Amino acid sequence: MSYNQEYVKDVIQNSGNKNIDDVYRYRLDIELKKDGFEGEERIVFILMNPSVANEKEDDPTTSNIISNVFKNESTVKNIVTLNTIPLKETYKNELNEKLDNLSNIEISAMMESNKEYFRTVFEEEETTKIVIATGDGRDRNAKFRELQAEMYSFMQEILKEKHQLLVYDINSIIEYGSHPQGKKYELKSVRFKNKVVLELM
Helix, strand or coil: CECCCCCEEEEEEECCCHHHCCCECCEEEEEECCCCCCCCEEEEEEECCCCCCCCCECCHHHHHHHHHHHHHCCCEEEEEEEECCCECCCCHHHHHHHHHHCCHHHHHHHHHHHHHHHHHHHHCCCEEEEEECCCCCCCCCHHHHHHHHHHHHHHHHHHCCCCCCEEEECCCCCCCCCCCCCCCCCCCEEEECCEEEECCC
């Protein structure tokens, strides 16, 4: 489905290589349509793995994020989505199969590229809030869970030095922030990894 033109001004996808747009998605930048808005704040959503959203096509998770941020985050003009696993696939069984078919060399290269995108986004001065919303991946295979745990450790090391960032977890009770699809966006201050975070209810 197409993006809601009431909310979205522009979308840029970065797959690392235009020839593999349907294989990986490392970063999706969404500029909201807030005419006359001078702020440049950015909120970053860290999700599990990308589905079908790209520069022209939306998906339910991305649509829900856009709608909630547009309506409830008055100081935010830009959204970035990152993924702990950048392999594009909507269905979990097919995703597990794709991971199993990748060689160790391919997986290592994919994850190193992904970490570089995370570093870049976390360093960019426009980034003011980070939303950890991956889900726990318990219904994914062992390789997926291993790679997601690796990315969580990587994120925590970087965020220790980013005291100016607000880090948000959808559900602070569980280890992994729960997935945002279908959830109402509501801000609530909680504590997570010794940082002030925001909670989606």
